[in-house]
Amino acid sequence: MIINPTIVKKNAQKGMRTVVRAKKTPLRMCTGCGEMKPKKELVRVVKSPEGEVSLDLTGRKPGRGAYVCSNLDCLKAARKARRLEKAFSCQIPAEVYERMEEELLANEK
Numbered sequence: 001m002i003i004n005p006t007i008v009k010k011n012a013q014k015g016m017r018t019v020v021r022a023k024k025t026p027l028r029m030c031t032g033c034g035e036m037k038p039k040k041e042l043v044r045v046v047k048s049p050e051g052e053v054s055l056d057l058t059g060r061k062p063g064r065g066a067y068v069c070s071n072l073d074c075l076k077a078a079r080k081a082r083r084l085e086k087a088f089s090c091q092i093p094a095e096v097y098e099r100m101e102e103e104l105l106a107n108e109k
């Protein structure tokens with residue numbers, strides 16, 4: 001089998017161009033509806049180094065982040081599908097979800 005070096009080079013260039021385009025508009029996936037949206041339209045959920053899960057409305061909290069649309073439906077969908085638990089590989093108690101739902105509601109107003 002002969003590998004055509006021209007084809008390999010073309011594919012490599014194509015791949016690089018895709019990376020550059022992705023950098024221009026940072027998209028994140030909502031853990032609720034699964035849609036890719038610009039970071040600004042999403043709310044960050046963060047797991048702190050201490051293991052505490054909370055909403056990060058400022059986007060500045062340290063720790064591992066996941067994203068959800070800024071609406072209650074998506075947070076509830078993420079809760080139902082346990083996507084945040086999967087993203088953080090930990091259990092999230094009901095009261096933590098309730099607190100996040102309250103915070104999200106307060107943020108929407």
Ligand SMILES: [Zn+2]
Nearest residue numbers: 030033069074
């Ligand atoms: Zn969503």
